[in-house]
Amino acid sequence: MNINIEVNNKLIQAKKGETILTALNREGIHVPTLCYMKDLMPTGACRMCVVEVEKKPNLITACSYPVEEGMKIKTNSPRVVHSRKTIIELLLSNHPDDCLYCERNGNCELQKLSEQYNIRERRISGKKNKYRVDQSSASIFRDPAKCILCGRCIRVCEEIEKVTAIDFVGRGSKTIINSAFNKGLNVSSCVNCGQCIMACPTGALHEISHIDRVEAALNNPEKMVVIQHAPSISVSIAEEFGLKPGADINGVMNAALRKIGFSKVFDTSFSADLTIMEESSELIHRITNNGVLPMFTSCCPGWIKYVEEFRPEFIKNLSTCKSPQQMLGAVIKSYYAEQEKINPENIFSVSIMPCTAKKFECSREEMTNNGIADIDAVLTTRELVKLIKAYGIDINNIEPELADNPLGTRSSAGKIFGNTGGVMEAALRTAYFKLTGEELINYKIDAVRGEESRKEAKIQIGKLEIGVAVVSGLAAADKLLTEIENGRKDIHFIEVMTCPGGCIAGGGQPITHDVKRIKSRIKSLYDIDKTDSIKASHQNPYIKEIYENYLGEPLSHKSHELLHTHYSKRDVLK
Amino acid sequence: MRTELEEIFKRHAHAKRDSLIPILQEIQDKMGYLSEEAVVSVGQHLNIATSKIYGVATFYNQFRFEPKGKNHVMVCRGTACHVLGSQTVLEAIENKLKIKAGQTSRDGLFSIEVVACIGACGLAPVLNINGNFHAKVTVEKIDEIIESYRNKEE
Numbered sequence: 001m002n003i004n005i006e007v008n009n010k011l012i013q014a015k016k017g018e019t020i021l022t023a024l025n026r027e028g029i030h031v032p033t034l035c036y037m038k039d040l041m042p043t044g045a046c047r048m049c050v051v052e053v054e055k056k057p058n059l060i061t062a063c064s065y066p067v068e069e070g071m072k073i074k075t076n077s078p079r080v081v082h083s084r085k086t087i088i089e090l091l092l093s094n095h096p097d098d099c100l101y102c103e104r105n106g107n108c109e110l111q112k113l114s115e116q117y118n119i120r121e122r123r124i125s126g127k128k129n130k131y132r133v134d135q136s137s138a139s140i141f142r143d144p145a146k147c148i149l150c151g152r153c154i155r156v157c158e159e160i161e162k163v164t165a166i167d168f169v170g171r172g173s174k175t176i177i178n179s180a181f182n183k184g185l186n187v188s189s190c191v192n193c194g195q196c197i198m199a200c201p202t203g204a205l206h207e208i209s210h211i212d213r214v215e216a217a218l219n220n221p222e223k224m225v226v227i228q229h230a231p232s233i234s235v236s237i238a239e240e241f242g243l244k245p246g247a248d249i250n251g252v253m254n255a256a257l258r259k260i261g262f263s264k265v266f267d268t269s270f271s272a273d274l275t276i277m278e279e280s281s282e283l284i285h286r287i288t289n290n291g292v293l294p295m296f297t298s299c300c301p302g303w304i305k306y307v308e309e310f311r312p313e314f315i316k317n318l319s320t321c322k323s324p325q326q327m328l329g330a331v332i333k334s335y336y337a338e339q340e341k342i343n344p345e346n347i348f349s350v351s352i353m354p355c356t357a358k359k360f361e362c363s364r365e366e367m368t369n370n371g372i373a374d375i376d377a378v379l380t381t382r383e384l385v386k387l388i389k390a391y392g393i394d395i396n397n398i399e400p401e402l403a404d405n406p407l408g409t410r411s412s413a414g415k416i417f418g419n420t421g422g423v424m425e426a427a428l429r430t431a432y433f434k435l436t437g438e439e440l441i442n443y444k445i446d447a448v449r450g451e452e453s454r455k456e457a458k459i460q461i462g463k464l465e466i467g468v469a470v471v472s473g474l475a476a477a478d479k480l481l482t483e484i485e486n487g488r489k490d491i492h493f494i495e496v497m498t499c500p501g502g503c504i505a506g507g508g509q510p511i512t513h514d515v516k517r518i519k520s521r522i523k524s525l526y527d528i529d530k531t532d533s534i535k536a537s538h539q540n541p542y543i544k545e546i547y548e549n550y551l552g553e554p555l556s557h558k559s560h561e562l563l564h565t566h567y568s569k570r571d572v573l574k
Numbered sequence: 575m576r577t578e579l580e581e582i583f584k585r586h587a588h589a590k591r592d593s594l595i596p597i598l599q600e601i602q603d604k605m606g607y608l609s610e611e612a613v614v615s616v617g618q619h620l621n622i623a624t625s626k627i628y629g630v631a632t633f634y635n636q637f638r639f640e641p642k643g644k645n646h647v648m649v650c651r652g653t654a655c656h657v658l659g660s661q662t663v664l665e666a667i668e669n670k671l672k673i674k675a676g677q678t679s680r681d682g683l684f685s686i687e688v689v690a691c692i693g694a695c696g697l698a699p700v701l702n703i704n705g706n707f708h709a710k711v712t713v714e715k716i717d718e719i720i721e722s723y724r725n726k727e728e
Contacts (some may be wrong), residue, residue: 164623171633179641181610181622188625573614573624 004073011200019051020062020073029077032084032113034201035150036063038513042160046150047087048113052077059083064198070443085117086530089487091148092119093126093520095202101201102146109201110148128239131176136184138363139208139356139565140327144176149203153177153196160500161304162475165190177204180573189309189574191474193302193379193498194356194507207356207508210377211387217376220263224342227257227408228328229352231272231382232418232503235353235524239517240510241395248528251400256393258401267403268351271328271409272417272426273279273537274546275299278563279321279423280431281554283493287464292316292492295470297423299323301361302498306569308476311481320564322374324417326367329374332560335550336407341457350377350386354418354506357498367566380508384515398422411540412532417529419522420502421448421455422471428459428468429536443535451501454480456491468492473500577605577614583619591620598631607638635688640678643685645723651676652691659712660699664688664712667701670720683724710711 003014007029017369019042024031035046044061050348051062054072074080091110099105131144151168155176158164165188169178180187189434197205217223234250243249257265283295298304298319307314322330329351333344351358355378361367362375380389388395402408413426432440447457448468448524453476456469467490471477477496482489499506504521534540553557580635586593594616601612607629617624631637649664664686668674671684678685694700697709701719708719 158623164625167623167625167629169629169632179623180613180628189623573610574617 003067004067005067005073006074007073014067016067018067020051020060020067020071023067023561024062024073029075029192031062032116033115034109034148036432037152037155038069039198040152040155043155046148048084050083051075052080060392077206081117081287082126085119087114088117088119089122089124090126092122093124094128095148096128096145100231100246103206104203104511106451108203124233124316127173127178134178135208136186137190137192137208138186138360140185140190140197140308141206141208142177142185143204144178147177147204147206149175149177150201151177151207152199152201153303154574156195156199157190160473161191161195161302161306161498162310162478163191163193166196174340174548178294187573188387189307189572191302191305192357192360192507193474195499197356198505198509198511207380207383207384208359210350210359210379211383214377214387215265216329216380220348223348224263224265225261225348226349227262227276227333227352228266228268228271228325228332228351229253229257229384230354230418230503231410231415231422231510231525232324232354232506232521233352233384235418235521235528236381236504236509237385237388238441239512241388243395243505244476244520245517246512247526248399248524249395250397252395254403255398255401256388256395259393259398260387260391261559262350264404264407265401266328266332266407267410268328268353269325269414270407270540271324271331272299272414272423273411273540273543274331274563275321275324276413276426276430276537277326277390277543277547277554278559279319280427280434282321283431284428285555287466287492294494295319297427300497301355301357303474303477303496305357305360305570306477306498307565308570309414309572309574310478315567315569318567320560320566322367322565323361323561324357324414325353325378326361326374326565327423327563329362329367331407331546332342333369333372333374334562335546343402344372346375346458349374349377350493351375352381354381354503355499356380356507358508366567368563369487371451375486381506382510383511384507388450391548397533402452406542407547409540410541411534411537411543413528413535413537416502416525416529416539417531418525419449420439420451420469420497422525424448424468424470424493424503426537427495428466428495430538432461432467432534433538435464439536443529448495449526450520451519453500458490468493469494470495471505472502575605575609575611577694579599579615583615586619589620590681591622594620594622594630595634598627598637602637606642607640618712629714635676638675638676638685638687640685640687643678643683644704645684647671647684647720648689648692648698649685649686649692650692650694650698650702651688652695652698653701654695655699655713660708662713663699663701663711663716666716670716 012027031049034048042064044064049062050059052074071558088491129145136144217225221344235248238247238249239245254265337344359378416422448470453473454471469491505518613627675686675688699711702709
């Protein structure tokens with residue numbers, strides 16, 4: 001704090017080198033922004049955040065301009081307000097007038113700003129854009145007509161994910177955001193993570209909806225419609241119903257899903273336990289048999305596609321385990337169907353995921369068994385909220401219910417999969433038991449917890465010391481890959497999640513930029529882990545049962561057939 | 575095509591991203607346009623994502639992504655031509671050929687390019703087709719001019 005600046009006639013202190021916006025935000029002084037995103041390179045493109053600085057002839061953008069000693073700043077002078085108003089009016093001048101039909105109605109930053117600045121008429125009327133929508137992707141829908149060219153999606157894709165599937169194309173009023181050669185996301189390097197959707201201030205980006213096909217199945221008397229929900233869902237939807245952000249409403253959600261008409265409600269955390277059984281065995285097998293190391297987790301479909309496209313030389317390092325979603329899908333249509341004597345073709349299997357890439361994953365041809373897809377439809381957390389609202393279910397007035405067994409009981413190790421580091425922690429708990437025959441005295445492994453993009457630790461298991469790393473965000477993952485390429489050998493097991501923070505901040509989650517909400521979800525999952533009695537995957541009685549009755553043991557022939565897969569190099573426009 | 579590209583890359587052996595535009599210009603000089611293959615290999619050479627290169631290239635009018643037609647129609651959109659109606663001339667040509675500026679007709683006979691100023695303001699609005707100037711062009715004359723080139727082909 002070594003610079004004094006005056007803001008709205010009040011003296012505040014700022015750090016040398018920081019931007020005006022950072023200093024103002026710390027003091028709780030609100031300046032509206034559109035193109036600005038925390039942790040990303042500021043561009044000053046939208047000019048929403050302009051402020052007036054004494055002795056400077058022009059208004060300056062607070063997001064990109066560094067503080068200077070003695071600056072006298074006005075954040076709400078008539079000139080500033082007029083300028084912001086004009087910017088909003090210009091953005092609206094060629095924007096479609098279809099807020100009522102828009103995906104983001106009620107949760108749109110442009111709509112909010114227009115309300116805040118009391119814009120009540122169309123003063124400037126521009127030529128409307130008539131760009132074709134891009135629905136080529138299995139996961140992401142793009143409507144360039146609603147795009148305001150803030151570039152947040154481009155920067156997230158490049159700076160956080162290092163994928164760079166999209167960029168500004170063209171110039172001036174003809175500029176749009178598009179993939180290379182305007183060819184569509186499906187042939188681009190897009191990994192379907194959906195972080196662009198989370199970054200988008202308007203309705204230009206959203207998921208490809210599967211609600212229609214789910215409703216069609218629910219209304220088809222020949223189909224038995226079952227549903228599974230991912231570990232992070234129960235701690236992410238409460239805020240959408242006016243409850244405390246991060247509150248765990250697992251039981252209520254089970255009840256709501258039954259009310260909608262799903263015949264069985266399963267828990268993906270059960271198959272997260274199953275993943276751990278297979279993955280930890282695979283890790284031990286690789287370590288004790290001089291297999292390919294380090295081994296990477298394979299739960300995250302964005303990460304898998306990234307390796308296939310950009311780093312195919314590391315495909316052999318990926319665990320062959322399917323993701324928990326696909327494992328449960330496979331088990332439902334085999335083990336469960338056989339047990340209940342149902343023809344798997346008559347089962348319609350739905351999953352609720354915090355993720356858009358899961359929609360792509362379920363459509364991969366590897367994710368089938370005898371020509372039957374493991375999973376038939378994937379709903380994002382946002383789509384689940386819509387479904388619950390559409391069926392008129394009052395979340396506040398239903399009694400919690402348990403999920404259906406044998407695929408509905410989980411350990412808390414399976415539940416913490418939703419956090420970055422969760423898969424690692426769960427895997428270590430079980431690996432420890434498998435290698436030493438004893439349970440961990442302290443299940444909590446602090447070294448792999450936390451929101452940093454990379455965590456590393458050395459874990460002593462009996463006589464074996466295992467080097468582990470946890471990364472989230474593909475840019476961070478790529479950096480680690482380069483280190484390994486350059487000869488790092490001290491890491492044996494690496495967890496990678498595409499979305500920074502893990503699934504609790506996935507591309508299918510309720511759209512928010514409030515870091516506190518993300519933190520409350522993380523905390524909620526760890527709180528569940530603190531209070532639950534079954535803390536490791538191998539202790540889950542239903543996991544023991546499925547191995548005894550059906551799979552045999554981890555890495556058995558049956559396991560390989562149902563729970564493991566393979567990956568291959570992908571040629572895309574990258 | 576591969577060898578031509580490699581020659582260009584050899585000349586820019588240790589190039590960084592600031593050499594992007596000169597490289598794209600050389601490719602276009604050599605091949606007449608930027609093919610998808612060329613853009614992808616520039617990306618590999620300079621370690622820049624294809625989408626980024628496409629973004630840069632589409633920012634400038636000078637780059638085209640389709641091979642030129644046998645008859646390359648350059649429409650001057652400089653100030654003098656603009657004042658004397660080059661916008662309507664351009665639209666008339668686009669309507670006649672059923673392609674947009676930057677594109678090439680399906681039969682490969684015609685392509686259109688918009689240029690900033692040919693430096694023949696006294697002749698405005700002016701077209702340059704295969705090096706030949708057409709002065710004081712009007713919408714009415716477009717049919718005749720285009721057909722004269724089409725007839726040459728037959």
